[in-house]
Amino acid sequence: MQTVFEQLREKVILHLQTIYADIDLTKDYGTLADEILATMRLNSSNVGHITPHTNLWTEEDIVLITYGDSVIETTDDVVDSSNNPPLATLKVFLDKYCAKAINHVHILPFFPYSSDDGFSVIDYSTVNQGLGSWEHVQQITENFGLMADLVINHCSSRSAWFQQFINDQAPGNKYFYTASPDDDTSMVVRPRTSPLLRETETADGTKHVWCTFSHDQVDFDFRNPDVLIAFAEIIRLYLDKGTRIFRLDAIAFLWKKKNSPCINLEETHEAVRLFRTLIENVDPNAIIITETNIPNRQNLTYFGNANEAHGIYNFSLPPLLVNTLLTGDCTYLKSWMMSMPPAQNGTFYFNFIASHDGIGLRPAEGLLADEEIDSLVNCVQSFGGKVSWRSTEDGKQKPYEMNIALIDALQGTIEGPDQWQIERFICAHAIMFGLEGVPGLYIHSLLGTTNDYDKVVNTGQNRSINRHRWSYDKLVEELDDVHSLHHQVLTKLTQLLHIRRAQPAFHPNATQFTLQLGRKLFGYWRQSLNRQQSIFCVSNICNEVIEVNLSDINLIGTDEWIDLISQQHIVMEQGTIHLEPYQTVWISNMFDRD
Template structure:
């Protein structure tokens, strides 16, 4: 396609644009549209260029972007301009996030607004409020089965409450992260209701079929996501008299992105939430956006084109907003969600580092860093102007999706090793005190995932029950060790609500008929604020964890080397219990931090001579986290059990 063709089309679109749009002040919009339209047209044509209504759909696409630009509040437009100048703003080390359920954390959006001081006390300045939209009771998938993309769940508040929350968060310099569920809707959504009533327009919003012929073709290559609770990938809808694709649950209907009307609808929704004050939008289940017979229907090339197009369109209307890709897939695939064949991110600027999370849990169970080191060696280098979201625990299960080749290189047998990890974290292994629960067991493949709060998986629940002081101390050390890794690795650390005060498993989900079949609810707690108040009482577990994390976050913000500019170097050492890497400042060679972690419960040593240039100029190390100098004996650095150091030269 020649560039002048896209310019001609753009001129035609602007000549036909509605008067209520063209009469507005669109200076910045037109500048950005002109700069981005070649890419937008190219992508839109690749996806939908063979359709007879292509020109009309392209017209609607531009008018959608323009309308949302007009609706964008002036304060957000000013923020866009500032972030266009400081385009690396989200790569700096100042950001620390927390993910939470509004209802579990504070009851309502107003309650959350009243608790903003809590984040500031801890040092958290990015808050991911997980789905708060309207969902059918009992068929919500934790908020990810949306029945209205613009209506708030009345149990937590109103759209006006979201606006007030966003406004005060900006006044406190706290970023707001919101979800947009882009892959599917609830079967109670208006579009689904229209499809069920026989409306062909809305049946084309989904994948629906009169008989099993096409579904059976899909099923030959598609894996099952929830084999226990939702086997297969299609559900028969009696009222519609058609099969509908339901990859996740029978009440979640997959959207058909081969229809440009669906793309434009979802772009409109994304821009709507950008205009409500979201700084970051988490796009859910992006790996599933394109369905193709004969494939797994995950990670398809067209899914990436859709994300590139969403990003280009958002750059025109709300360039200050960045995307998180929720793609829990293999490292070789997840890296593509930053954007393939690119230098800077052109899809999503942020992606979950699920591999690092899973590798950390492997190190906890084995008490060594062999697989952790091996896995990190094979973690692809991210793009510039892109970053990882590093986390220990989230609202979902812990998957064990390590590369089998890495497991074999560590002299483990893949199936046996994964079973060991499941047994360890569910407390079946003899030397384990973890209190996790199995999730998503697949009898066909043997795959099992793990549920459980961080504290219960780390042995704190058992230690508190037995009153074993040494075991309590070890569990707290382990919790802090894991957080020390996500805060220093490179990227944005994301805490999970309750972990900062050692919240244990919540077994009350078993009493709820809508939740009892899903073990993930064991780690989706309602915060006990009386217990949380103990964070201010020395000698309590809550105080030990909260105050340590508070100090960790504060130190991190002062360390320029912890900003994420591909400035990390893995250092392989002989001691298999140690995980060692260096962080450095690209413009200031003398600003370095050496991170050393011991995943054994026993002290381990590191020969400083193994550190190469990181130890060659050693005079005396100081741990910038604790402010103390670690023990050194005969040129060997001594690291106590379950301890990490952030080392800099004194």
């Protein structure tokens, strides 16, 4: 009978056989598996059984998304990173304002980088000195679970590996994917309009390096198993430093193959399965989330059979939810919700509305009509937003994402700005917080940060509009002012999170059922895993007062019901409740929490 470690080794070999089926390797699969397992420091003494379909999360799990320098100490408007590095300031902010509402923090790439606000990594093993050190990162992990990016598709053209490529020196000289300008790349799917190939002079002659995103972000060649081993070493380092959640950045583009779209290939999916196998055998509580900004059906495939990603970004939610609140019509959102399969145990949806990137429109393809997308884009532009574009296979330009701070995107409707901005913004989050899955909350949504036009001018990048950098003193001043927009938003959102985290029916895998309440009311029902608690989540998504018939919600008359948000008891005999514009109710039965 095989030992657990022998079973693991055999499983790794099977992963490798699938990944490299079409590649002539210089070493056999067993030798390669042994090198990878040794790199991960996995052996017969530290490998145990992994229980499949295990939920490693509860209703208490909330992730805050932030850059390491989203909040900084300043001295006379100059960043003071010597005595108060940004990661230390971030810890102060988290401990003071987030400890009771959030238990995980996604620190966006905190490594040395050359562009793309961290996603063009120069060195994967060290912390950007301008942010702090590994010690500062680990101090944050004392109170919060750490979510970190594994920027695995590409690295910086200024990295040591790419300099080795230019100098034709090992190991970097074989780390990057190259192609010929004469190759037919018409099928390649990309999120950018820049030329795909970067002409680079090397000691071995002129090379054309594959660049999915930008010419400063050079794509790795995973056909070389040494690249895989290098990333196994990086993964092990991140685990050693306390990473609990791995965000696999741009993972859909990992594997390239001639005469293919070079996205979502089977080799990529198998690589995710391999990373899952390695990571969970080092830490059974570690989690993988795939970042795949692609159409909804393709995105769902990264669950595999509960053997790929634990979680997938719910990329269709932001454009559909924003569209719902701007139009006052939840038809598209409701149709999508009804089509979404429940995440089986051991998997979850990672829900978000805003992030460091824009509001992606590819995940809305096939869900919103083209004219609906055009109307949405025009409305967001009228509210001061920017639009980033992509090229289609026939060379046409299509909107790829909308760049705008969420609070500004919700300042009005398609009819124009109005007085319901804060209510509409809170409504969006109340809807998201209650949905099946784990919520991810962007720091600039938590703080109600508005468009940063100066940063767009300074960087020349549309995405900078929603990447403001707060001075800690200025932020505290705003948050202490009860009349400020930022105080109101922080207070209301943290109150909602406190309520959410105490409800078993909001477990990420609890039952969810979409309610049919017409176009202007969006609702769904959640039921706890033990079936003791039911919550009916109903939101008025328009700027009119709406009367809700309790019979339409189908509350059980023998139970007592309460709106968890307002703490108002629901009197069944009244027959109706009225919802103010953009008001949400979480109607829960009274049950024995023991």
